Amino acid sequence: xxxxxxxxxxxxxxxxxxxxxxxxxxxxxxxxxxxxxxxxxxxxxxxxxxxxxxxxxxxxxxxxxxxxxxxxxxxxxxxxxxxxxxxxxxxxxxxxxxxxxxxxxxxxxxxxxxxxxxxxxxxxxxxxxxxxxxxxxxxxxxxxxxxxxxxxxxxxxxxxxxxxxxxxxxxxxxxxxxxxxxxxxxxxxxxxxxxxxxxxxxxxxxxxxxxxxxxxxxxxxxxxxxxxxxx
Amino acid sequence: xxxxxxxxxxxxxxxxxxxxxxxxxxxxxxxxxxxxxxxxxxxxxxxxxxxxxxxxxxxxxxxxxxxxxxxxxxxxxxxxxxxxxxxxxxxxxxxxxxxxxxxxxxxxxxxxxxxxxxxxxxxxxxxxxxxxxxxxxxxxxxxxxxxxxxxxxxxxxxxxxxxxxxxxxxxxxxxxxxxxxxxxxxxxxxxxxxxxxxxxxxxxxxxxxxxxxxxxxxxxxxxxxxxxxxxxxxxxxxxxxxxxxxxxxxxxxxxxxxxxxxxxxxxxxxxxxxxxxxxxxxxxxxxxxxxxxxxxxx
Amino acid sequence: xxxxxxxxxxxxxxxxxxxxxxxxxxxxxxxxxxxxxxxxxxxxxxxxxxxxxxxxxxxxxxxxxxxxxxxxxxxxxxxxxxxxxxxxxxxxxxxxxxxxxxxxxxxxxxxxxxxxxxxxxxxxxxxxxxxxxxxxxxxxxxxxxxxxxxxxxxxxxxxxxxxxxxxxxxxxxxxxxxxxxxxxxxxxxxxxxxxxxxxxxxxxxxxxxxxxxxxxxxxxxxxxxxxxxxxxxxxxxxxxxxxxxxxxxxxxxxxxxxxxxxxxxxxxx
Numbered sequence: 001x002x003x004x005x006x007x008x009x010x011x012x013x014x015x016x017x018x019x020x021x022x023x024x025x026x027x028x029x030x031x032x033x034x035x036x037x038x039x040x041x042x043x044x045x046x047x048x049x050x051x052x053x054x055x056x057x058x059x060x061x062x063x064x065x066x067x068x069x070x071x072x073x074x075x076x077x078x079x080x081x082x083x084x085x086x087x088x089x090x091x092x093x094x095x096x097x098x099x100x101x102x103x104x105x106x107x108x109x110x111x112x113x114x115x116x117x118x119x120x121x122x123x124x125x126x127x128x129x130x131x132x133x134x135x136x137x138x139x140x141x142x143x144x145x146x147x148x149x150x151x152x153x154x155x156x157x158x159x160x161x162x163x164x165x166x167x168x169x170x171x172x173x174x175x176x177x178x179x180x181x182x183x184x185x186x187x188x189x190x191x192x193x194x195x196x197x198x199x200x201x202x203x204x205x206x207x208x209x210x211x212x213x214x215x216x217x218x219x220x221x222x223x224x225x226x227x228x229x230x231x
Numbered sequence: 232x233x234x235x236x237x238x239x240x241x242x243x244x245x246x247x248x249x250x251x252x253x254x255x256x257x258x259x260x261x262x263x264x265x266x267x268x269x270x271x272x273x274x275x276x277x278x279x280x281x282x283x284x285x286x287x288x289x290x291x292x293x294x295x296x297x298x299x300x301x302x303x304x305x306x307x308x309x310x311x312x313x314x315x316x317x318x319x320x321x322x323x324x325x326x327x328x329x330x331x332x333x334x335x336x337x338x339x340x341x342x343x344x345x346x347x348x349x350x351x352x353x354x355x356x357x358x359x360x361x362x363x364x365x366x367x368x369x370x371x372x373x374x375x376x377x378x379x380x381x382x383x384x385x386x387x388x389x390x391x392x393x394x395x396x397x398x399x400x401x402x403x404x405x406x407x408x409x410x411x412x413x414x415x416x417x418x419x420x421x422x423x424x425x426x427x428x429x430x431x432x433x434x435x436x437x438x439x440x441x442x443x444x445x446x447x448x449x450x451x452x453x454x455x456x457x458x459x460x461x462x463x464x465x466x467x468x469x470x471x472x473x474x475x476x477x478x479x480x481x482x483x484x485x486x487x488x489x490x491x492x493x494x495x496x497x498x499x500x501x502x503x504x505x506x507x508x509x510x511x512x513x514x515x516x517x518x519x520x521x522x523x524x525x526x527x528x529x
Numbered sequence: 530x531x532x533x534x535x536x537x538x539x540x541x542x543x544x545x546x547x548x549x550x551x552x553x554x555x556x557x558x559x560x561x562x563x564x565x566x567x568x569x570x571x572x573x574x575x576x577x578x579x580x581x582x583x584x585x586x587x588x589x590x591x592x593x594x595x596x597x598x599x600x601x602x603x604x605x606x607x608x609x610x611x612x613x614x615x616x617x618x619x620x621x622x623x624x625x626x627x628x629x630x631x632x633x634x635x636x637x638x639x640x641x642x643x644x645x646x647x648x649x650x651x652x653x654x655x656x657x658x659x660x661x662x663x664x665x666x667x668x669x670x671x672x673x674x675x676x677x678x679x680x681x682x683x684x685x686x687x688x689x690x691x692x693x694x695x696x697x698x699x700x701x702x703x704x705x706x707x708x709x710x711x712x713x714x715x716x717x718x719x720x721x722x723x724x725x726x727x728x729x730x731x732x733x734x735x736x737x738x739x740x741x742x743x744x745x746x747x748x749x750x751x752x753x754x755x756x757x758x759x760x761x762x763x764x765x766x767x768x769x770x771x772x773x774x775x776x777x778x779x780x781x782x783x784x785x786x787x788x789x790x791x792x793x794x795x796x797x798x
Binding site for chain 2: 620621624628643646647649650653654655657658659660662663664665667668685686
């Protein structure tokens with residue numbers, strides 16, 4: 001299978017200058033390869049650095065050492081050393097990230113929030129809106145909400161909007177940070193289906209899923225992280 | 232006693248200003264002619280009349296007038312208003328030059344707010360009195376900035392005012408001191424002449440000189456130089472027109488003033504150019520309110 | 530969708546629109562800013578954050594020709610590919626850039642508007658300065674831009690002095706963007722506005738900048754504004770850039786002690 005994401009010798013320590021320069025080591029010497037069509041779930045107790053590793057894969061956190069290489073347009077790009085512009089391009093075309101929380105501009109209607117990644121990629125507005133509508137329906141976001149900005153939605157609704165937005169562009173590499181945290185069983189099943197479809201089309205997926213049932217349903221393998229691995 | 236002797240006896244130089252001052256003004260005029268529409272600063276002198284009464288025009292006239300010139304002075308087109316009479320008499324006394332009210336007889340014409348209706352010739356000089364020489368002033372208060380705008384021909388703001396007229400009134404209502412672009416370069420305030428007169432400035436045979444006494448600026452439009460009134464492609468420059476002609480001479484192509492004739496709302500429209508009106512009536516033209524023409528007693 | 534070919538382009542080979550090198554400005558003995566260098570590409574929004582006195586406004590003023598720096602280069606790539614140092618360009622060319630290809634949005638809209646002429650004329654002025662002479666077309670463009678910044682077109686002939694602060698700011702943005710500038714500078718564009726108005730304005734700015742593909746430098750002390758608008762961030766302190774990088778990386782994983790202080794000082798709601 002094609003290697004899509006490769007983490008090599010990655011280490012991260014947070015230095016908190018505002019608290020007397022205290023150092024909080026998170027992990028070091030991490031290696032992880034993810035291939036197309038594969039879903040790897042980061043597994044470990046809280047504080048093991050799952051979220052930090054996922055964010056490092058998105059270049060949201062800059063590792064102190066190591067490489068995080070992503071297959072982008074036919075070659076491997078190291079996000080730890082790439083320019084900001086390159087990282088932005090990789091995020092735009094290759095790397096999708098679904099976080100637990102939705103952060104959008106207050107006024108934008110839900111349908112536009114979800115369709116935006118498609119429109120940014122040059123899809124015409126009507127088609128983009130059609131696909132966004134289909135995605136929202138699938139995730140059981142009621143149609144009456146589509147024209148409203150998601151800021152006032154319930155946690156579960158926001159989460160589903162977030163998933164719709166994150167998965168609609170069918171990125172080759174997907175990073176999922178507890179996307180099902182506040183979903184009910186029915187919607188969790190939809191997410192499981194969507195992940196399966198993404199794998200089917202060849203996406204490489206790295207995720208954090210606390211819910212054991214969901215985890216078992218999506219994971220091809222687990223990547224164990226323990227606080228012990230941090231040193 | 233001859234005129235020259237009389238001037239000498241009174242202690243005044245010919246045409247009031249001393250020769251060095253006239254040279255200084257002539258140098259400014261030469262520069263102004265060389266750069267049409269450009270405002271040349273000059274060391275304006277205190278004149279024996281208040282600012283706003285034509286001190287700039289008088290200094291220019293004093294610098295260009297010679298003993299054998301014939302001077303005509305008009306104020307709003309009329310030869311017989313206070314300002315015109317005073318300035319004419321000033322030069323009679325200080326230069327002893329001949330004066331006239333006939334446009335065709337004059338070699339130097341000093342004017343406030345009009346251009347004579349009779350076309351001027353190469354042998355004549357038209358001297359304008361200018362209150363505010365800077366056409367950009369209403370948009371930009373800083374002199375340092377307006378000079379830069381002229382230097383770089385940054386004239387976009389000039390059209391803002393015309394835009395505002397059309398937006399609010401449906402047409403360009405600015406009716407006097409209507410800005411012109413001289414020789415395709417400098418934008419110039421033509422002094423508060425009615426825009427009716429603007430086309431006469433364009434390629435005029437006579438030399439046009441402008442003197443601003445308070446602001447101490449001289450500028451010029453040399454003979455046969457383009458002076459285009461600013462406008463928009465879809466709102467071209469237009470001059471005023473009247474439904475009826477002059478009540479006295481019947482002229483339909485001259486600039487008319489409204490004259491109130493009684494306190495019951497009676498009014499008449501007459502030529503603002505008194506010489507033009509006079510000449511027409513002498514030639515037998517007559518308007519609806521004209522009395523039989525008689526030579527004006529001198 | 531042809532993702533691969535776009536993605537495969539080697540972006541770092543594209544020449545930047547603006548390259549700032551070692552820019553410095555002193556006020557007598559006091560430091561305004563120094564050793565500032567960065568590149569800016571078309572379509573990119575660069576945020577400059579820092580507290581009052583950090584030098585961010587000095588930097589913006591130097592970049593936008595409001596004041597002259599006393600060292601360094603501001604290299605701008607013209608449409609024809611020619612690169613010139615803004616600081617050594619002859620004044621006519623500098624002013625011409627500021628009239629058309631560059632745009633500056635002041636913090637206080639009153640500094641960027643003519644308050645005594647109508648909203649339409651405020652927008653039209655930049656077109657007229659570039660030679661537009663057709664009233665109907667100028668007015669059409671003005672009304673189009675008023676609606677793009679969400680001002681009702683029946684306000685076209687009103688004086689901006691009668692507008693609310695938020696409307697004035699939107700008018701100023703319309704006036705700046707009407708010439709389709711390639712480079713836009715914004716100084717605290719949402720400063721002094723009510724929070725409810727800010728969100729709307731931010732959304733608007735983001736959409737317009739995206740639409741025009743303009744490069745944009747935004748100075749703000751508000752990290753939320755920076756997060757929303759800027760692709761990249763420079764953090765300034767004491768006249769120098771202490772940290773720079775991807776916006777979310779700088780804000781979520783700040784390295785410099787000052788950036789950490791700045792980020793941790795923000796009130797969470």
